[in-house]
Amino acid sequence: MGQDARQRWQQRYEAALAGGKVRDADFTTLSGVEVDPVYGPADEASVENFERIGYPGEFPFTRGLHATGYRGRAWTIRQFAGFGNARQTNERYKMILAEGGGGLSVAFDMPTLMGRDSDDPRALGEVGHCGVAIDTAADMDVLFDGIDLEATTTSMTISGPAVPVFCMYLVAAERQGADLGKLNGTLQTDIFKEYIAQKEWLFAPEPHLRLIGDLMEYCAANIPAYKPISVSGYHIREAGSTAAQELAYTLADGFAYVELGLSRGLDIEAFAPGLSFFFDAHVDFFEEIAKFRAARRIWARWLRDVYGAQTEKAQQLRFHTQTAGVSLTAQQPDNNITRTAVEALAAILGGTQSLHTNALDEVLALPSAKAAHIALRTQQVIAEETGVLNVADPLGGSWYVEALTDEMERQAEEIFTRIKDMSADGTMTAGILRGIEDGWFTGEIAEAAFVYQRALEKGDKKVVGVNTLTGSVEGEEPLEILRVSHEVEREQKAELTGRRQDRDDEAARAAVQRMVEVGRTEANMLPAMLDAVRAEATLGEICDALRAEWGQYTEPARF
Numbered sequence: 001m002g003q004d005a006r007q008r009w010q011q012r013y014e015a016a017l018a019g020g021k022v023r024d025a026d027f028t029t030l031s032g033v034e035v036d037p038v039y040g041p042a043d044e045a046s047v048e049n050f051e052r053i054g055y056p057g058e059f060p061f062t063r064g065l066h067a068t069g070y071r072g073r074a075w076t077i078r079q080f081a082g083f084g085n086a087r088q089t090n091e092r093y094k095m096i097l098a099e100g101g102g103g104l105s106v107a108f109d110m111p112t113l114m115g116r117d118s119d120d121p122r123a124l125g126e127v128g129h130c131g132v133a134i135d136t137a138a139d140m141d142v143l144f145d146g147i148d149l150e151a152t153t154t155s156m157t158i159s160g161p162a163v164p165v166f167c168m169y170l171v172a173a174e175r176q177g178a179d180l181g182k183l184n185g186t187l188q189t190d191i192f193k194e195y196i197a198q199k200e201w202l203f204a205p206e207p208h209l210r211l212i213g214d215l216m217e218y219c220a221a222n223i224p225a226y227k228p229i230s231v232s233g234y235h236i237r238e239a240g241s242t243a244a245q246e247l248a249y250t251l252a253d254g255f256a257y258v259e260l261g262l263s264r265g266l267d268i269e270a271f272a273p274g275l276s277f278f279f280d281a282h283v284d285f286f287e288e289i290a291k292f293r294a295a296r297r298i299w300a301r302w303l304r305d306v307y308g309a310q311t312e313k314a315q316q317l318r319f320h321t322q323t324a325g326v327s328l329t330a331q332q333p334d335n336n337i338t339r340t341a342v343e344a345l346a347a348i349l350g351g352t353q354s355l356h357t358n359a360l361d362e363v364l365a366l367p368s369a370k371a372a373h374i375a376l377r378t379q380q381v382i383a384e385e386t387g388v389l390n391v392a393d394p395l396g397g398s399w400y401v402e403a404l405t406d407e408m409e410r411q412a413e414e415i416f417t418r419i420k421d422m423s424a425d426g427t428m429t430a431g432i433l434r435g436i437e438d439g440w441f442t443g444e445i446a447e448a449a450f451v452y453q454r455a456l457e458k459g460d461k462k463v464v465g466v467n468t469l470t471g472s473v474e475g476e477e478p479l480e481i482l483r484v485s486h487e488v489e490r491e492q493k494a495e496l497t498g499r500r501q502d503r504d505d506e507a508a509r510a511a512v513q514r515m516v517e518v519g520r521t522e523a524n525m526l527p528a529m530l531d532a533v534r535a536e537a538t539l540g541e542i543c544d545a546l547r548a549e550w551g552q553y554t555e556p557a558r559f
């Protein structure tokens with residue numbers, strides 16, 4: 001790379017400028033000082049292994065994906081939201097978009113996340129509580145009523161029943177008259193992290209991975225901009241892992257999806273850009289920034305050197321970030337605004353593409369409208385007032401941040417080796433599946449959580465309001481909590497009964513049966529699943545049919 005990395009960056013930047021890809025905005029400090037779009041060493045040769053750092057927009061992307069950084073485009077403000085029924089959530093989305101939110105992010109309720117209908121006895125008491133209840137494509141129509149799906153990028157956080165829910169989304173877009181090939185958005189789909197940390201699975205890994213393979217194939221062929229998998233470290237971290245474990249397990253899961261795509265004969269240049277990532281931004285500011293920078297570098301290196309991706313688009317790690325829910329405290333909850341702001345800043349300085357900031361009351365309940373508003377404004381204050389959009393990777397070259405980035409990478413590589421050592425056939429996939437079966441991941445995470453908890457109890461690590469500076473704060477008012485009425489459940493069940501009555505029942509059942517039959521062949525299941533959804537088959541009916549066919553997953557017991 002040598003001395004001319006800066007020149008290559010300059011050419012890229014100028015090309016972007018000439019192409020109108022740099023926003024027309026004020027890029028000076030508050031006091032009016034002109035600042036460059038990026039900074040680097042005067043003499044690249046004087047920095048050991050400078051090519052591991054480089055410039056933004058160039059392999060290995062340690063300093064970011066784009067030569068222009070946030071001067072080209074700021075991160076997407078994507079607030080995760082959903083509660084009650086589709087109508088209530090639609091109103092919240094319209095509020096988010098009207099207030100400057102850049103994209104949507106759907107939170108589903110627990111029955112939906114588990115592939116159960118709202119009238120399933122197991123859903124009792126849960127309908128609409130931790131997210132929105134979606135039973136059929138008609139609910140999706142209401143969820144996105146008045147929101148142009150072709151023009152809005154939407155993320156859907158669902159993994160077990162991701163594929164049928166995605167089919168409902170496509171059908172809703174189809175009914176809006178959207179060109180499906182132009183849709184852009186993200187589906188979580190990451191089943192590995194369910195087995196490792198979150199535990200919202202439906203079937204055993206094997207049939208599940210087949211379905212995910214079908215989804216990858218379908219999207220790469222038909223909806224090129226869509227990201228069918230959001231490989232998620234967030235839940236691994238929230239379960240108690242360290243930053244390096246979060247990084248390594250997540251990237252290893254990502255490698256396994258690459259292996260899945262390759263095993264299906266898909267073109268890595270076409271499907272790798274559809275793998276996006278989702279990380280936690282915890283409260284240790286510098287460690288988190290280092291983690292994000294290391295993530296980009298490791299991914300680019302492995303995609304190029306191990307899996308043979310040639311194009312930059314296929315080597316680039318794109319990620320969404322959510323501030324750390326586990327860092328929030330029920331004690332002195334107003335302090336959560338401060339924690340969230342610091343964590344958001346870490347994500348931004350780490351070069352995130354998309355960001356959710358938690359509401360101060362999320363430790364207690366779903367966000368109230370006021371708390372959701374403050375969380376949104378937190379991102380906007382950072383974006384509009386602090387100057388962070390002016391300079392790409394402003395901490396690049398900091399001795400501390402570079403050393404910590406190297407350390408994150410070293411630890412992650414060590415973990416990859418341990419996972420590979422568990423693999424019977426040398427693939428990352430076999431190592432991960434073995435680690436899941438043996439409870440290795442859950443054991444490692446539990447151990448890390450234990451070490452941190454002990455440090456908290458000894459007072460080596462501190463949390464304000466919890467183990468230091470405790471007690472009530474003068475003038476603090478009790479929080480107003482959002483409560484979802486049980487009425488929602490009654491209404492949603494009545495709605496579902498009505499839909500079952502209105503549809504051609506025979507046609508819906510036959511379509512589900514056809515989908516099951518396609519599943520017995522090697523053909524892609526998505527077209528048949530789409531037909532079932534068009535016939536208003538419910539999520540529970542589709543998932544039950546697949547559960548009956550493939551069996552349910554039970555976690556191996558571990559003591």
Ligand SMILES: C[C@H](C(=O)O)C(=O)SCCNC(=O)CCNC(=O)[C@H](O)C(C)(C)COP(=O)(O)OP(=O)(O)OC[C@H]1O[C@@H](n2cnc3c(N)ncnc32)[C@H](O)[C@@H]1OP(=O)(O)O
Nearest residue numbers: 066068069072073076105155157186276318319320353354
């Ligand atoms: C905890 C909770 C739970 O479990 O309960 C959860 O899981 S919540 C989980 C919630 N999950 C999420 O919200 C996941 C969100 N994920 C995403 O939005 C995506 O996967 C993402 C991370 C790739 C971000 O996508 P995005 O569309 O918002 O942002 P992008 O950065 O891709 O930007 C959009 C377009 O602008 C382009 N672009 C961006 N910046 C620049 C620049 N400086 N110069 C030139 N072009 C640029 C990109 O290449 C892209 O174009 P082009 O498209 O042409 O390349």
